[in-house]
Amino acid sequence: MLGKLDPDDLARVLSRTGARDDSVLMGPKYGEDAAAMRLDDGSVLVANSDPLSLAKERLGTLAVHVACNDVAACGADPRWLTNVLFLPDDDEATLDALTTQMDEEARELGVAIVGGHSEYAPALERPMVAMTALGLADKYVPTGGAEPGDRLLLTKGAGVEGTAVLATDFRDDLDLPADVLERAEGFFGDISVVPDARVLREWATAMHDPTEGGLVTGLVELASASGVRLAVDRSAVPVREETAAICEAMGVDPLRVFGSGALLAAVPDDEADDALAALDDEGIEANEIGVVEEETDDPGVELDGDLVTEAVRDDLYDLWE
The missing domain is CATH 3.90.650.10 (PurM-like C-terminal domain)
Incomplete structure (x- = not known):
């Protein structure tokens, strides 16, 4: 089955958040675009991870924007990206296309790709990219802030x-x-x-x-x-x-x-x-x-x-x- 987890399975995932950290302004929560952490200087670090595997022709393009969009939707300016790339085989053309797309879109946004991981995964039917975006905000804007009358x-x-x-x-x-x-x-x-x-x-x-x-x-x-x-x-x-x-x-x-x-x-x-x-x-x-x-x-x-x-x-x- 394609798509997100059902509500019960997702609730179990969201309930397991690891160690408590008082700097976390927004942790895992249904509907929220990204996590938010207060830094020592008062600014807010916003982080998001997203996987993509289905849009075969422009997978690299979408991977960059989907991750950066979630950070931007929280009021931050995306600045850094890491990517995890899984390839079903050693098709050099696919590798070149994906990495070129990611490079071009990141440059266009002024975002630096600072690391990640790449490997072959023959069990997959199609390439998969998991991208993490990070950015800084002066004010964090949540998904869950809407008020009656807005x-x-x-x-x-x-x-x-x-x-x-x-x-x-x-x-x-x-x-x-x-x-x-x-x-x-x-x-x-x-x-x-x-x-x-x-x-x-x-x-x-x-x-x-x-x-x-x-x-x-x-x-x-x-x-x-x-x-x-x-x-x-x-x-x-x-x-x-x-x-x-x-x-x-x-x-x-x-x-x-x-x-x-x-x-x-x-x-x-x-x-x-x-x-x-x-x-x-x-x-x-x-x-x-x-x-x-x-x-x-x-x-x-x-x-x-x-x-x-x-x-x-x-x-x-x-x-x-």
């Missing part, structure tokens, strides 16, 4: 990452104009939310990087971590033309496919307009998609009247299996 903002749109992956990994299955597929593949250039987070961290009470399970799971995770109910209008969620066309052709929901490239933020009601204007000044697309409602013991997201309280399985997994 407005929910989303940058770029739903399914940006999923669109790019579909346009490459499933190109032969798509009977769409070549220019649509070319534009969709170009979405790999929109995967980073580092610029988005640098703007929104000035206002946000909570930020989250939707990945597996898309925007729907991202909303559920933010609601769960914050202990709130969210109300979201699907018609307000931006979905790019290429995303709509490709997702329709493949029979998947744009809101339930890999969502890297979008940043979800809860912003106080009286500051949301300023945040949207600041994003616009930086040329970053953004929309208001809903509101944070009351605190509750049964957190979740009301999406056009339907209440979702648990993470959804990403629609792309059925295509890979």
Whole structure:
């Protein structure tokens, strides 16, 4: 079975946290993007690890951005990366492609790859990259900080990452104009939310990087971590033309496919307009998609009247299996 652990198995993992350390501001917790530790100088070190194995054509590209995005979503500037690379065989072309992609994306972000590990693992069917990103923040922004009355903002749109992956990994299955597929593949250039987070961290009470399970799971995770109910209008969620066309052709929901490239933020009601204007000044697309409602013991997201309280399985997994 592909995908994240079920809630019970994940709860067991999250309950085992090792030795107590009073410098830890945020340890393992459902929905949180990264860990946060207070350093002696008062700054905050943010750290995240993420594995990838399925997007075969741009695995190295995504590995860098998925890890760095989680750090940025916590209000930090990503600075260092380590990578663990497993290859199913000694295919030099694959090794060169992956490491070149990682190098190029890290340079573009100004992030240093400082170490890691590489080995052959013949039991694997495809390459796997596990990337750890670290960065520093003046103020840590959690996933679980949303408060009743906050407005929910989303940058770029739903399914940006999923669109790019579909346009490459499933190109032969798509009977769409070549220019649509070319534009969709170009979405790999929109995967980073580092610029988005640098703007929104000035206002946000909570930020989250939707990945597996898309925007729907991202909303559920933010609601769960914050202990709130969210109300979201699907018609307000931006979905790019290429995303709509490709997702329709493949029979998947744009809101339930890999969502890297979008940043979800809860912003106080009286500051949301300023945040949207600041994003616009930086040329970053953004929309208001809903509101944070009351605190509750049964957190979740009301999406056009339907209440979702648990993470959804990403629609792309059925295509890979």
